[in-house]
Amino acid sequence: MELRHLRYFVAVAEVGSLTVAAKRRLHTAQPSLSRQMSDLEYEVGAQLMVRTARGIELTAAGRVFLDHARLVLAQVEAAREAARRAAEPSKPSFAVGFLTGQEMDWLPEAMRILRDELPNMEVTVSSQYSPQLADALMRGRLDVAFMRPEAQTPDLVYRLVTKEPLVAVLPDDHRLAARDVIDPRDIVGETFVSVSNTAPALRVVINDYLERSKLNITPDHEVDNLAMAMSLIASTRGVAFLPAYARNFMPRSVVSRPLKGDAPTIDLVVGYHKANASPTLKLFLSRVDELITRGRRS
Template sequence: MELRHLRYFVAVAEEGSLTVAAERRLHTAQPSLSRQIRDLERAVGTPLLVRSARGVELTPSGRVFLDHARLALAQVEAAVEAARRAARPDKPTLALGFLTGQEVDWLAEAMRILRDELPNIEVTVSSQHSPDLAQALLHGRLDVAFMRPEPGMPDLDYKLVLTEPLIVVLPSDHRLASQDAVALRDIVGETFIGMSGTAPTLRAIIDDCLQRSGLDIPQAHRVDNLAMAISLVASTRGVALLPDYARNFLPWAVTSRPLAGERPAIDLVVGYNRANGSPLLRLFLSRLDRLAKRASPG
């Protein structure tokens, strides 16, 4: 069994079609790809894929094998990236990632932590959705990220930085803007804007909050990010539940109010791959208590 077998299998499983995987992902001939999959199945000793009217589907064995194949490929990518970094010893690099928008609050603080080391290191910064940050940590493209605690990522460790409440975001001239706080029952009948699968942790917290309320608050729209949510609040005169840091980005036409009653909250964490042996990562983690103090009220 070779790495190419794993890459071919993952491509077919994700595309659901030998033809599509061959043409779009692997740039190889479909008959050749079929042979590679058969070779893999012989090596494993059990069928992994079955043909169906919709293309190909995973067998129960295939579903189990897929998770391990992805992990093996991710570990290989991480090893390659680590080796490439080791080949550039002249100026070590620390790759920082931020949940889009959080760099406004935390980049300066993160750089302050590294202030004494900055003359000797290079710091790169990227801004992405939290699930994308998790994948970058797994694949070795990032060393550390300010993100949400993503489920189903056993190779990642998290350290809590801040727990922030959700707030109600609404048009500045909305009838509810005159209130000091807005209860969920106040937004029944309003155009409610929820989150899509690009923010699974936030989406789960919002969905759970609405479900436990017992109120009829259908989600008219689901958006990918804070900027889109804020734009829809302004354009549809809707309301949204967003993390408190969204207040940093509100235009004049949009405002926020605390949520009355029980206030759901979401964690901001520093995530990292526990297999990452970078000394700079260990240095950064050893100084996280400064970030905790920065996040404490007062």
């Protein structure tokens, strides 16, 4: 088993499609990627994914393996970065983290600020679950992160970036997809896909919304990431309430619709450790308001 197998597997799992992962993420031929995944399953000794007409769905073994694969790749990247810093101790560095998927919207503006002000700065970027970002900030592995405000993190400071509305996500041929706005009461009785404890802040928002709306809905499935959510929504003809940025992950067979009435929102914040005295962090925070304005426009 080689690192490329892990990178390929994570890319396929996040995209939910061998074809899309091969073309857009890995820039390789789809038949070659399929062989790599078959070789990986042989090495692991378990089936990691199920190939369907709609794409890829991870098995229970695949979901467990995904977490470990991400961890291994993160550790390899950390080792590489530590070696680079040791080789160039005088070169300043700055580590930025993103809730997976949010980098599509906010990374360009963050990089513009850093490159404009500090062209010789070495910037590292990571993409993780929000609780992992909070842990990395606490351990000093990240300087700043675009994330959710996590509970029980008294040493972290949060600045609001935006309040993101939740939308209904469902198959494009679902009976409710023809509507411009979806009344949450119409979700009762449908297959409902919710999120696992990998996204505790979002889970709280969804549960509070169901309770506030007096909806008797029990999740039929819980997902660990947006790629998995899209796969389950398409394969089970289910419905989910997800932040609007989930549109970045939607395949053609899945659509989103706004929720009728007082739709719930979830905060996206910039988080940092209150004891971090980095001058670069101070500069970055001084430009956060500008970043937010430009990011919303783009």
